[in-house]
Amino acid sequence: MTASPWTKTKPTAVLVFADGTVIEGQGVGATGKAQAEVCFNTALTGYQEILTDPSYMGQIVTFTFPHIGNIGANDDDTEDLTPAARIGAVGAIFKADITEPSNYRSASHFDAWLKARGIIGLSGIDTRALTAWIREKGMPNAVIAHDPDGNFDLQALKALAAGWSGLEGLDLARDASSGQSSNWTQGPWVWDRGYSDGDGKAAHIVAIDYGVKRNILRLFSGLGCKVTVVPATMSADDNLAMSPDGIFLSNGPGDPAATGEYAVPEIRKLVDSGLPVFGICLGHQILALALGGRTTKMHQGHHGANHPVKDHTTGKVEIVSMNHGFAVDSKSLPEGVEETHVSLFDGTNCGLRLVGKPVFSVQHHPEASPGPQDSHYLFRRFINLVRERQGQPALAER
Known part of the structure; x- marks a missing residue:
């Protein structure tokens, strides 16, 4: 694979595979170099949410949608908890080329945002x-x-790519996680009003942060939950000592086995505590391992953001957001553990x-952000398990 035929100028960015394949193009965003796994994302919207999803740590995202940058960037659409740590994708x-912003919510040009975020970009390729x-x-x-000057030591870059161990066997959740416990109160975004805080009166949810996305926490808050975010390495005893009504296992990057x-x-x-437990993405995978x-x-x-999934408990097919490079082997699930959803x-x-x-x-990812909201009901399903334990009537899943 070589540079696209319309690349006329000297390349200022390259993608070098471990096998020596080189793709040339024009650089955007941050300068420098980064080792990572290359994947592709088929979403039509939500490029900022995608690049700031901590689950993309250690990855370079290829966008199949050709025009990126038209809504610019802003502070509201960042998904990682600590933007200063820049946890998420390392390349795009x-x-x-990046288009000019044309959206009332834009606060900066996307190229400037990439630079500030430290994300290396490559444009102008097939x-x-x-x-x-x-x-x-x-x-x-x-x-x-x-490199704006287009100076690359391709042999050294090839050796760097070949020398990277890859994501298998790599625990990235420890680095993506919060360093200390914190409270989350912000609710979902509402058009023309922004974010508002929840009252925290319905239930207390402890969210174990393996690289959690903000919109997950917002949906819990929007259902009236008090949300305590805790580090990935916090012990079960310490979590239970906070007297939660439910436990959430978050998304995150890396190999679930590690x-x-x-x-x-x-x-x-x-x-074993008997509390309701709900997991998403990496949280789903490590729950499967625990079971x-x-x-x-x-x-x-x-x-x-266009993946069809069937919920066996309702018989419905939903279009959902997905972001994962590891999966649970359904044939490995023991007796007493049922498969509830399947990719179509x-x-x-x-x-x-x-x-x-x-x-x-x-x-x-039922929280979407980006993506359709077909699976928002799963948060109500979880809260209904909490309410059942509290002796409260169930909410409509809708």
Whole structure:
């Protein structure tokens, strides 16, 4: 694979694969170089939310939608809890050059935002060809580099890409997690009004932060929950000492088996406590490990906002957001653990529940941001498990 035929000027950015393949284009955003896994995302909107999702830590995102930048960037659409730490994608790849912002919510040009965020960008390449390459051969390890003068030591970059171990066996949740406990009060965004705080009177939810997204916490707050965010490494005993009404296991980056080395024993204790437990993405995967299942590395992963998933408990098909490169092996789930959701793209597992206990999880992102809101009901499903334990009437899932 080489530079696109319309690239006329000297390349100022390159993508170098471990096998020596080089893609040339024009650099945008931050300068420098970064090792990472290359994936593609098929979402039509939400590029800022995607790049700031902590689950993309250690990855370079190829956007299949060709025009990126038209809504600019702002402070409201950032998804990681600590923007100063810049936890999320390290690189981004676009077909066209970044477009000028044309949106009333824009606070800065997207290129300036990428620079401030430290994300290295590559534009002007055939992203369809790259996407097809990933679909055929899997997500490659690579180095993305941007130098305005176009000076690259390709052999050194190839060696750097080949020397990276990749995401398998890598625990990134510890680095993506909060360093200390904190309270979250901000509710969902409402058009023309922005964010408002919840009252925190309905229930107390402890959210274990493996790299949590803000919109997950907002939806809990919007349902009247007091939300306490705690580090990934906090013990089950310390979590239970806060007298929560429910436990949430968040999304996050890296290999679930590596994170599970310290998380799984604590999650087992939380499940045994009898409290309602709800997991999303990485939280789903490590819950599966805690219940006796296995996880595997996917060939190309699921990244986008147009994935069809069937909920076996309702029979409905939802269009959802997804972002994961590992999956739960549904055949490994032991007796007493039921598959509740499945991808209609490839049949992979997208949800489970523990029979007889208020414990369930999903692989996809019901909080959306970006993406359709078909699965928002899952938050009400969880809160209804809490309300049942409290002796309160159930909310309509809708």
